[in-house]
Amino acid sequence: MEFFLDTADVEEIREIAAWGILDGVTTNPSLIKKSGRDFKTVVAEIAEICDGPISAEVTAMDTAGMLEQGRALKADLPDNVIIKIPCTPEGLAATKVLNSEGIDTNVTLVFSASQALMAAKAGATYVSPFIGRIDDTGADGMTLIAEIMETWSNYDIITTKVLAASIRHPTHVLACMQLGAHTVTMPTKIFRQLMSHPLTDKGLEGFMRDWAAVEAAGNA
Numbered sequence: 001m002e003f004f005l006d007t008a009d010v011e012e013i014r015e016i017a018a019w020g021i022l023d024g025v026t027t028n029p030s031l032i033k034k035s036g037r038d039f040k041t042v043v044a045e046i047a048e049i050c051d052g053p054i055s056a057e058v059t060a061m062d063t064a065g066m067l068e069q070g071r072a073l074k075a076d077l078p079d080n081v082i083i084k085i086p087c088t089p090e091g092l093a094a095t096k097v098l099n100s101e102g103i104d105t106n107v108t109l110v111f112s113a114s115q116a117l118m119a120a121k122a123g124a125t126y127v128s129p130f131i132g133r134i135d136d137t138g139a140d141g142m143t144l145i146a147e148i149m150e151t152w153s154n155y156d157i158i159t160t161k162v163l164a165a166s167i168r169h170p171t172h173v174l175a176c177m178q179l180g181a182h183t184v185t186m187p188t189k190i191f192r193q194l195m196s197h198p199l200t201d202k203g204l205e206g207f208m209r210d211w212a213a214v215e216a217a218g219n220a
């Protein structure tokens with residue numbers, strides 16, 4: 001069970017990393033744009049904060065370009081950076097080659113079990129099905145996670161981890177874990193929501209108030 005952050009905001013990554021349970025970080029071109037920072041600089045900084053896999057995405061559309069970018073990212077960035085590749089035929093070919101070179105990959109923009117299977121066949125380290133974006137179309141994203149996990153269960157040989165992405169609310173995370181997904185990547189807001197409960201806050205407030213009375217009575 002791995003919990004990843006889906007952001008390129010280093011302050012948010014520092015906040016969650018301090019909780020001690022952060023296993024990795026995913027970025028994408030849109031998240032890099034939102035950060036307003038230089039791509040390699042921000043990914044290098046993230047890789048220093050979190051020692052788990054940090055996904056950095058290639059932007060070439062052809063296999064040769066993806067390979068060139070993927071190899072350059074591996075050469076220039078810390079060892080824990082892995083290469084995120086779109087789920088296209090060109091991306092599949094790049095995944096196969098990078099896998100043969102010992103470079104870990106995350107095949108992204110997966111919207112069907114057949115795409116996930118093809119990525120696994122190419123030797124992807126992770127496949128990223130996008131739950132929320134499927135829900136947005138009126139279909140059920142969680143059905144895709146169930147289909148992939150069921151398919152995986154037929155083949156011991158598949159080592160590709162299922163990285164549930166495009167997470168929109170805490171129940172997505174619990175549902176993914178109940179289906180046996182290996183990894184979930186989520187925005188900081190969801191991390192915070194997973195840990196928050198009004199009764200915890202209320203209970204703690206009561207304990208602190210009573211403890212102050214114990215101290216005031218000289219009984220601490």
Ligand code: E4P
Pocket residue numbers: 006026027028108128130132133165166167185
């Ligand atoms: C995953 O790696 C993607 O960066 C991400 O989960 C996309 O989520 P979105 O649909 O909220 O943009």
